[in-house]
Amino acid sequence: MALIVGPVARGDNFWDRPYILDDLWTNIESGTHTLLVAPRRVGKTSLMFRLLDQPKEDYIVLYLISESAQSANTFWEMLFEALTEDRFISTVKLKAKKIYDKLKTIRINEAGIKGIKFGESDSIDYARAFKEVLKSFDSDKKLVIMMDEFSQTIENIIKHESVQSAEKLLSVHRSLRQDPDIMGKVTFLYAGSIGLEGVVSSINALHSINDLNAVKVTPLESTEAKLFVEHLSKESAISIEADEIKYILKKIEWYMPFYIQLIVKEIQRLYRKDPTVTKEVINEAINNALENRQYFEHWENRLHVLSKNEKKFAKEILNIISEYKKLASKEILNIANKYKLDEKIMKEVLRSIVYDGYINNEIDAKVYRFNSPILRIWWYKNVAN
Ligand SMILES: Nc1ncnc2c1ncn2[C@@H]1O[C@H](COP(=O)(O)OP(=O)(O)O)[C@@H](O)[C@H]1O
Ligand SMILES: [Mg+2]
Numbered sequence: 001m002a003l004i005v006g007p008v009a010r011g012d013n014f015w016d017r018p019y020i021l022d023d024l025w026t027n028i029e030s031g032t033h034t035l036l037v038a039p040r041r042v043g044k045t046s047l048m049f050r051l052l053d054q055p056k057e058d059y060i061v062l063y064l065i066s067e068s069a070q071s072a073n074t075f076w077e078m079l080f081e082a083l084t085e086d087r088f089i090s091t092v093k094l095k096a097k098k099i100y101d102k103l104k105t106i107r108i109n110e111a112g113i114k115g116i117k118f119g120e121s122d123s124i125d126y127a128r129a130f131k132e133v134l135k136s137f138d139s140d141k142k143l144v145i146m147m148d149e150f151s152q153t154i155e156n157i158i159k160h161e162s163v164q165s166a167e168k169l170l171s172v173h174r175s176l177r178q179d180p181d182i183m184g185k186v187t188f189l190y191a192g193s194i195g196l197e198g199v200v201s202s203i204n205a206l207h208s209i210n211d212l213n214a215v216k217v218t219p220l221e222s223t224e225a226k227l228f229v230e231h232l233s234k235e236s237a238i239s240i241e242a243d244e245i246k247y248i249l250k251k252i253e254w255y256m257p258f259y260i261q262l263i264v265k266e267i268q269r270l271y272r273k274d275p276t277v278t279k280e281v282i283n284e285a286i287n288n289a290l291e292n293r294q295y296f297e298h299w300e301n302r303l304h305v306l307s308k309n310e311k312k313f314a315k316e317i318l319n320i321i322s323e324y325k326k327l328a329s330k331e332i333l334n335i336a337n338k339y340k341l342d343e344k345i346m347k348e349v350l351r352s353i354v355y356d357g358y359i360n361n362e363i364d365a366k367v368y369r370f371n372s373p374i375l376r377i378w379w380y381k382n383v384a385n
Contacts, residue, residue, distance in 0.1 A: 067149035076126030151192030225255035
């Protein structure tokens, strides 16, 4: 296992997440469609690649990342391209030749630079073509279609194409999920780093995703986190004493694999100069990690799905917690009043920043704190001040 800080952790570099994978497979096996929405770098793509690389016996898994799509047509083209990718086709060819044949007949005209080109693209109804392909998917295996950064795609379509086009894409997906010919054969997994609910509710289309079941990406439990640090340091030939490992974990507190990888990587850098890992070295490694703006700024940018006053409200709460480490719910109510947010909206915003992994009120229901002390310090230095 190598230290991976940022890119998808795949193969040997994937640290097992058995509970989350179980949740995902439970949904897939019961025909439930999944929403896997969580902030960047909590490990969504790595989990999806695990499903792709090690599918259960009776499943064929398709992965699509459509972040760059700015129109519904581009989204569909990308989906068709993914369906005709060699890796996918080679599995399908053996087990479900029909889907491949169908794709070939839909693949009208020449293949262009970007892959499939539909003859008269305007007159081709991508959604219908896709439905036909899925209906003809006649195999003893079931299909899992994972769409990464789907919420970003919807947001792009709203911004660059039109609200109607985004609504149509969402409603076509809903109808695909409810189509009796497709149900039982295909399950969909929608992932995203920006809240899909937020994006979808901004165009009043929540009804189009309310059948999706949200799977949470939780941090590692403390025993797992300890094993992960031990394993990572051993594999990178860094020796860290038990006390110092404890100290690292105390500092990280919120055991998302990314934070563990990031800190161990910074320790490895310092280790090259002096191979003794002391508490001072760990503190220095954490300070160095905080210099990487690209690893943290999405936490600030992510708030852009909120409306102007909601965003000010959320920022103020986070600013205060980053300074004082905690904030009582009654104070939160006062801040909401300041921004003229009624109680319902206030609760929604609060729930979304809890759900998105900024803060929690687990120790005391009336008191909110940052999940990650590392993010708290970053926020304090870079956003609050
Ligand atoms: N299961 C895992 N095993 C090892 N590292 C992981 C795992 N999940 C996440 N990471 C760490 O988090 C980083 C981001 O993971 P990624 O799957 O790209 O997250 P997301 O798709 O949510 O942005 C990886 O580069 C790695 O450092
Ligand atoms: Mg990702």
